[in-house]
Amino acid sequence: MSLQLITGQSTNFAVEKPxxxxxxxxQPIERLAPGFxxxxxxxxxxxxxxxxxxxxxxxxxxxxxxxxxxxxxRPGDLLGVSLKGHYLYTVEAITPxxxxxxxxxxxxxxxxxxxxxxxxxxxxxCDEMAAAQDQxxxxxxxxxxxxxxGFLLLMARGHVRNRRMLIDLPMTRLDIADYLGMxxxxxxxxxxxxxxxxxxxxxxxxxxxxxxxxxxxxLAGGELEDSSFRQAYDRRHAMA
Amino acid sequence: MSLQLITGQSTNFAVEKPxxxxxxxxQPIERLAPGFxxxxxxxxxxxxxxxxxxxxxxxxxxxxxxxxxxxxxRPGDLLGVSLKGHYLYTVEAITPxxxxxxxxxxxxxxxxxxxxxxxxxxxxxCDEMAAAQDQxxxxxxxxxxxxxxGFLLLMARGHVRNRRMLIDLPMTRLDIADYLGMxxxxxxxxxxxxxxxxxxxxxxxxxxxxxxxxxxxxLAGGELEDSSFRQAYDRRHAMA
DNA sequence: CGCTGATTTGACAAGGTTCAAGCGAAGTGG
DNA sequence: CCACTTCGCTTGAACCTTGTCAAATCAGCG
Numbered sequence: 134m135s136l137q138l139i140t141g142q143s144t145n146f147a148v149e150k151p152x153x154x155x156x157x158x159x160q161p162i163e164r165l166a167p168g169f170x171x172x173x174x175x176x177x178x179x180x181x182x183x184x185x186x187x188x189x190x191x192x193x194x195x196x197x198x199x200x201x202x203x204x205x206x207r208p209g210d211l212l213g214v215s216l217k218g219h220y221l222y223t224v225e226a227i228t229p230x231x232x233x234x235x236x237x238x239x240x241x242x243x244x245x246x247x248x249x250x251x252x253x254x255x256x257x258x259c260d261e262m263a264a265a266q267d268q269x270x271x272x273x274x275x276x277x278x279x280x281x282x283g284f285l286l287l288m289a290r291g292h293v294r295n296r297r298m299l300i301d302l303p304m305t306r307l308d309i310a311d312y313l314g315m316x317x318x319x320x321x322x323x324x325x326x327x328x329x330x331x332x333x334x335x336x337x338x339x340x341x342x343x344x345x346x347x348x349x350x351x352l353a354g355g356e357l358e359d360s361s362f363r364q365a366y367d368r369r370h371a372m373a
Numbered sequence: 374m375s376l377q378l379i380t381g382q383s384t385n386f387a388v389e390k391p392x393x394x395x396x397x398x399x400q401p402i403e404r405l406a407p408g409f410x411x412x413x414x415x416x417x418x419x420x421x422x423x424x425x426x427x428x429x430x431x432x433x434x435x436x437x438x439x440x441x442x443x444x445x446x447r448p449g450d451l452l453g454v455s456l457k458g459h460y461l462y463t464v465e466a467i468t469p470x471x472x473x474x475x476x477x478x479x480x481x482x483x484x485x486x487x488x489x490x491x492x493x494x495x496x497x498x499c500d501e502m503a504a505a506q507d508q509x510x511x512x513x514x515x516x517x518x519x520x521x522x523g524f525l526l527l528m529a530r531g532h533v534r535n536r537r538m539l540i541d542l543p544m545t546r547l548d549i550a551d552y553l554g555m556x557x558x559x560x561x562x563x564x565x566x567x568x569x570x571x572x573x574x575x576x577x578x579x580x581x582x583x584x585x586x587x588x589x590x591x592l593a594g595g596e597l598e599d600s601s602f603r604q605a606y607d608r609r610h611a612m613a
Numbered sequence: 614c615g616c617t618g619a620t621t622t623g624a625c626a627a628g629g630t631t632c633a634a635g636c637g638a639a640g641t642g643g
Numbered sequence: 644c645c646a647c648t649t650c651g652c653t654t655g656a657a658c659c660t661t662g663t664c665a666a667a668t669c670a671g672c673g
Contacts, residue, residue, distance in 0.1 A: 193506075193510060195510070195594055195595075196594060196595035197594055197595060199594075201509070201510050201513045203506055203509055203510075215499045215502065215503070216495065216496050216499045217499060217503065221503055221506060222506070248488050248491070251488070251491055251492075251495065252491075254495075255456065255491065255494075255495055255498070256456050258495070258498055258499070258502065259455045259456045259457060259498070261502065262455065262498065262501065262502055262505065263455070263457065263461055265502065265505040265506065265509065266433075266443055266461060266462070266505065268509060269441070269443055269505070269508065269509060269512065270433060270435070270441050270443075272509065272512045272513070272554065273441045273512070273551075273554040275554070275628095275662085276628075276629095277628080277629075305651070305652090306651075306652065306653095307651085311513075314512065314513040314514075314515070315629075315630090316629075316630060316631080317651090317652075317653095318629085318630075318631080318652095318653080318654085319628090319629060319630075320652095321652060321653055321654085322629090322653080322654080324653095325653075325654085338637095338638085338651080338652080354435055354436060354437055354439075355435075355436035355437060515630085515660095516660075516661095517660080517661075545619070545620090546619075546620065546621095547619085555661075555662085556661075556662060556663080557619090557620075557621095558620095558621085558622085558661085558662075558663080559660090559661060559662075560620095561620060561621055561622080562621080562622080562661090564621095565621075565622085578619080578620080578669090578670075614673100615672105615673095616671100616672085616673085617670100617671090617672085617673105618669105618670090618671090619668105619669080619670080619671100620667105620668080620669070620670095621666105621667080621668065621669085622665105622666085622667075622668085623664105623665085623666080623667095624663100624664090624665090624666105625662105625663085625664085625665105626661105626662085626663080626664100627660105627661090627662075627663090628659105628660090628661085628662085629658105629659090629660080629661090630657105630658085630659075630660085631656100631657085631658075631659090632655105632656090632657085632658100633654100633655085633656090633657105634653105634654085634655080634656105635652105635653080635654075635655095636651105636652080636653070636654090637650100637651090637652080637653095638649100638650090638651090638652100639648105639649085639650085639651105640647105640648085640649080640650100641646105641647080641648075641649095642645105642646095642647085642648100643644105643645090643646085643647100
């Protein structure tokens with residue numbers, strides 16, 4: 134009787150199929166100070182990570198010393214999801230970060246018995262893939278204004294419904310520049326310009342207020358980067 | 374006795390676990406003329422395709438009418454690998470194309486019994502992911518020269534070992550431009566420029582000879598885009 | 614041969630990079 | 644507590660690449 138009560142109360146310990154997130158929830162939280170790396174490009178890929186708190190940058194260093202930022206990672210995102218033997222990029226904390234580590238072999242042996250775990254990972258990878266393609270679209274924007282507007286909308290995530298909102302930009306201008314493929318000067322100038330138009334307002338160094346969401350979306354080319362919105366898209370060219 | 378002989382000879386019909394490619398090989402070949410689409414962005418994603426022959430372009434049309442080419446697809450590549458309910462892009466034949474179609478539900482019911490099929494698809498998706506990231510790096514190159522050099526190396530695939538080689542470019546200049554995020558004029562000018570340096574030579578409209586592979590690699594930033602090469606990369610920054 | 618569509622080439626302007634300097638906030642050490 | 648340094652960010656000016664517009668050239672095809 135009493136045992137039933139307990140299991141009834143704390144559903145976390147109910148005997149259910151383990152989900153990906155329940156697997157992670159069993160792992161202890163690890164903390165990382167800004168500037169420190171979770172792993173380096175080329176490291177043997179032994180773990181998968183789930184970000185619990187904070188923001189990180191994913192990047193590669195090219196031969197000529199240039200740094201290309203492939204993306205920013207936030208709570209809920211997974212890191213190191215790949216069958217490759219080595220990590221394909223470096224991941225570094227921007228803010229103080231909390232994450233959980235899951236050894237790959239651990240996941241693999243478990244997913245032998247629980248195929249739906251693979252399913253979930255697969256689904257995550259598909260999301261990541263879609264996000265990567267969205268980013269390629271973002272990159273292909275020509276002007277600095279379009280790129281930055283797109284970037285800000287990306288950082289606003291799904292909250293585009295609100296006409297006004299405040300977004301955190303914990304990364305430096307250099308991070309943004311290396312992400313969008315421009316220079317810090319152009320990033321800075323463009324932010325100044327958008328502030329001048331009243332589209333955005335710089336609240337603090339690392340926070341920006343989106344003052345006129347419609348204008349921002351229009352500047353970004355009218356396209357919502359968030360692929361969840363594109364689902365409802367009508368096929369304009371089906372008859373072309 | 375005779376039965377054993379037969380199964381011994383034609384290993385294709387041996388009672389083995391079906392692989393992804395053996396699954397596809399059972400499907401009839403479908404042909405597609407240049408300019409025709411395999412599927413459209415937004416279509417319900419009912420099938421997975423394997424390209425057998427030819428080249429296709431993968432693209433999205435933005436609100437403002439601009440076309441962004443996300444990639445080119447060649448024999449051996451899969452199309453429509455995703456758990457999304459709808460295709461995220463349009464795929465169109467550039468050359469005459471041969472492909473095989475596999476209904477998604479068919480694959481799914483099969484992979485229930487044969488988990489390693491999912492494994493293979495997962496692996497493919499990982500490859501695609503890595504390729505997408507390579508492309509983001511390619512995009513982030515600044516000058517038109519770097520981008521085009523990188524693009525040519527990408528089209529040369531793994532054949533970078535040869536000091537000289539001939540590559541097909543069945544796509545138009547506009548395709549290349551929409552892929553690299555530049556204009557046809559710049560693409561054309563850059564090709565002319567590289568020809569002038571003796572790095573490449575335009576054999577035909579749709580074929581280019583790579584005359585000096587080392588110079589081309591240097592122009593592309595010294596980085597080999599093909600991720601299979603990067604595997605062997607040493608970690609320069611592990612001690613930073 | 615004359616059409617059409619793709620490609621190349623030229624001239625010019627716009628926008629972004631580069632180089633250089635100034636600003637402002639945070640942290641350090643006297 | 645106040646110089647002093649540092650780092651990230653902004654701003655300015657000159658230069659250069661690329662986009663734009665326009666025209667010429669080329670290739671394929673009826």
